[in-house]
Amino acid sequence: MDQLLQHLVNGLVLGGTYALLGIGLTLIFGLMNLVNFAHGEFYTLGAYAAFAALAWAGVDFFVAVLAAIVVGGALGWVCEVTLLRPLRSESIDTTMLVMIGVWIAMQNAELLVWGGVAKSIPHPFPTAPLVLGPVAIAPLRLFVLGLSAGLIAVSWLLIQKTKLGRAMRATFQDRDTAALMGVGIGRIHAATFAFGSGLAAAAGALLGPVFLAYPSMGDLASLKAFSVVILGGLGNLPGATLGGLLLGIAEELGAGYISSGYRDAVGFVIIILVLLFRPSGLFARHERVA
Amino acid sequence: MTRAGRWVVAAAALTLPLWIPSAYHLHVAIMAGIFGVLALSLNLLLGYTGQLSLGHAAFFGIGAYTSALLTVKLEWSFWPALAAAIVLAGAAGWFVGRLSLKLRGAYFVLVTISFAGVISLVSVNWIELTNGPLGLPGVPAPGLGPWSLRGKTAYYYLVLAAVGLSYLVCRRLVRSRVGRAFVALRENEALAESIGVDVTHYLVLAAVVSAAMAGLGGSLYAHYTRFVSPEVFLFTYTVTMVIMVVAGGKGTLAGPLVGAVLFTALPEALRAATSWQWQMLAYGVLLVLLVFFMPRGIVPQITASLSGRARSDPASRVRRP
Numbered sequence: 076m077d078q079l080l081q082h083l084v085n086g087l088v089l090g091g092t093y094a095l096l097g098i099g100l101t102l103i104f105g106l107m108n109l110v111n112f113a114h115g116e117f118y119t120l121g122a123y124a125a126f127a128a129l130a131w132a133g134v135d136f137f138v139a140v141l142a143a144i145v146v147g148g149a150l151g152w153v154c155e156v157t158l159l160r161p162l163r164s165e166s167i168d169t170t171m172l173v174m175i176g177v178w179i180a181m182q183n184a185e186l187l188v189w190g191g192v193a194k195s196i197p198h199p200f201p202t203a204p205l206v207l208g209p210v211a212i213a214p215l216r217l218f219v220l221g222l223s224a225g226l227i228a229v230s231w232l233l234i235q236k237t238k239l240g241r242a243m244r245a246t247f248q249d250r251d252t253a254a255l256m257g258v259g260i261g262r263i264h265a266a267t268f269a270f271g272s273g274l275a276a277a278a279g280a281l282l283g284p285v286f287l288a289y290p291s292m293g294d295l296a297s298l299k300a301f302s303v304v305i306l307g308g309l310g311n312l313p314g315a316t317l318g319g320l321l322l323g324i325a326e327e328l329g330a331g332y333i334s335s336g337y338r339d340a341v342g343f344v345i346i347i348l349v350l351l352f353r354p355s356g357l358f359a360r361h362e363r364v365a
Numbered sequence: 366m367t368r369a370g371r372w373v374v375a376a377a378a379l380t381l382p383l384w385i386p387s388a389y390h391l392h393v394a395i396m397a398g399i400f401g402v403l404a405l406s407l408n409l410l411l412g413y414t415g416q417l418s419l420g421h422a423a424f425f426g427i428g429a430y431t432s433a434l435l436t437v438k439l440e441w442s443f444w445p446a447l448a449a450a451i452v453l454a455g456a457a458g459w460f461v462g463r464l465s466l467k468l469r470g471a472y473f474v475l476v477t478i479s480f481a482g483v484i485s486l487v488s489v490n491w492i493e494l495t496n497g498p499l500g501l502p503g504v505p506a507p508g509l510g511p512w513s514l515r516g517k518t519a520y521y522y523l524v525l526a527a528v529g530l531s532y533l534v535c536r537r538l539v540r541s542r543v544g545r546a547f548v549a550l551r552e553n554e555a556l557a558e559s560i561g562v563d564v565t566h567y568l569v570l571a572a573v574v575s576a577a578m579a580g581l582g583g584s585l586y587a588h589y590t591r592f593v594s595p596e597v598f599l600f601t602y603t604v605t606m607v608i609m610v611v612a613g614g615k616g617t618l619a620g621p622l623v624g625a626v627l628f629t630a631l632p633e634a635l636r637a638a639t640s641w642q643w644q645m646l647a648y649g650v651l652l653v654l655l656v657f658f659m660p661r662g663i664v665p666q667i668t669a670s671l672s673g674r675a676r677s678d679p680a681s682r683v684r685r686p
Contacts (some may be wrong), residue, residue, distance in 0.1 A: 104471075171471065173656050177653065305472075350464075350475070
């Protein structure tokens with residue numbers, strides 16, 4: 076029982092970052108109709124940006140995390156404007172191929188810059204875990220959970236309460252009508268991609284110090300983000316949040332009680348099963364952005 | 366291509382071991398042949414039905430492991446092991462196809478990736494069967510009756526026969542009713558369905574044939590390198606296949622073969638000048654550039670410029686809604 080509680084807490088920490096990845100991707104996928112296989116590369120970018128800010132610029136850890144988010148968002152914006160904007164009228168397969176190209180190029184550029192050896196990202200938190208009754212949690216993980224929750228709340232506020240968010244929801248529901256009402260679709264797409272990429276970078280900057288940063292870390296992150304999107308339903312923000320937490324907990328339980336070698340198989344199996352039995356997601360009555 | 370051109374290519378391929386400068390070049394030719402089979406197999410799905418499989422390395426790896434395990438552990442001879450590899454990979458294709466082709470598009474891509482991910486984890490973790498990350502050494506060279514096909518020249522002809530067979534199967538398939546159904550589905554699914562094309566049936570059929578062909582490639586690879594490890598499931602293999610098909614010309618019969626020869630020879634030629642990472646980086650950039658500047662691929666581009674106008678063959682046209 077104690078062990079179960081511990082697994083649940085670990086799963087929640089992991090799940091919070093998966094939710095960030097998932098929210099970013101579900102917005103991009105749902106709103107831009109773009110199968111973004113490069114999503115995980117923005118996660119990797121976030122981890123390395125934080126590392127660079129700490130090791131080269133010597134800034135504070137919290138500033139480094141913020142810098143990673145900004146770098147991720149900025150590169151996402153550049154990517155949308157240069158590569159995706161000219162292809163907006165193309166089919167979903169065409170843009171998917173482009174994003175696969177971006178994925179491969181980004182990953183190998185990272186490999187060239189940083190080398191194949193995993194980097195550990197230093198953090199200021201004490202390593203001794205806080206013991207709360209039956210569970211122990213490292214302060215760093217507590218920070219990761221807190222900041223994830225904060226960013227999820229920010230995303231929700233952005234989508235629900237701001238003018239930009241309203242325009243995003245309108246674009247998701249009906250792009251043409253939204254455009255007729257004066258919504259600048261190009262601006263919305265750029266903002267969505269930048270925001271989603273920034274969230275992915277945040278997840279990378281948060282999980283990088285917990286585990287390690289290495290160039291191929293984005294591959295699994297992409298797939299996990301996709302499983303979260305599929306779990307939660309396309310464009311469904313609360314769905315992505317719950318889906319992320321569920322995936323994190325399912326992975327921890329799978330690793331704890333079945334076999335740690337198959338930890339990463341949980342996400343794959345979830346993709347296959349959900350697509351098989353509930354293709355519109357676990358929580359979706361209908362597809363939406365909200 | 367003209368009739369004479371075809372004969373020249375066939376003659377060149379058949380006499381290749383006679384005039385090729387070294388064993389190393391022959392090795393590159395063999396690898397190009399194996400990738401030719403893989404590219405043809407991926408093209409059947411991506412080029413003709415428009416469904417992208419990003420888990421094609423899984424079918425390749427299943428073929429390689431099946432063949433290697435049967436010959437190493439059960440001491441089967443090469444030919445039945447090859448047949449088993451083709452059948453098992455085809456069965457895997459059927460399974461993935463049944464599972465995901467109702468949803469198609471991006472979801473098919475995701476299920477194929479997930480399938481490849483699971484299979485790859487199994488190959489690493491099921492150590493009793495697969496020997497884990499250490500891999501299976503000592504895969505025997507194939508024989509044909511009293512002759513061993515161990516030498517590079519003999520193996521070249523074996524691979525060439527496999528390429529020829531795969532090419533003929535693809536040609537037979539795409540020029541039949543079935544192939545027309547594939548293209549109809551790619552071009553306009555609703556319209557195809559309305560005239561009675563059974564969508565899932567044809568897509569699953571394409572997946573089975575494609576996966577079986579990738580299994581053939583895997584078996585040939587295993588008996589050529591004589592060693593199989595979880596590396597056969599590397600995503601790099603899938604990416605290479607996709608590049609070959611897209612660059613060569615998806616939805617054409619010659620395109621994947623041209624792509625396979627080009628993208629096996631090119632990295633080898635560049636090997637002295639650049640590292641492997643630069644190559645992969647170049648692959649990524651190249652894929653983006655291809656989509657922007659040569660969306661139809663090399664072969665359709667050349668045939669279009671040779672005949673002075675775009676060919677009316679619907680199979681060589683890329684969908685542009």
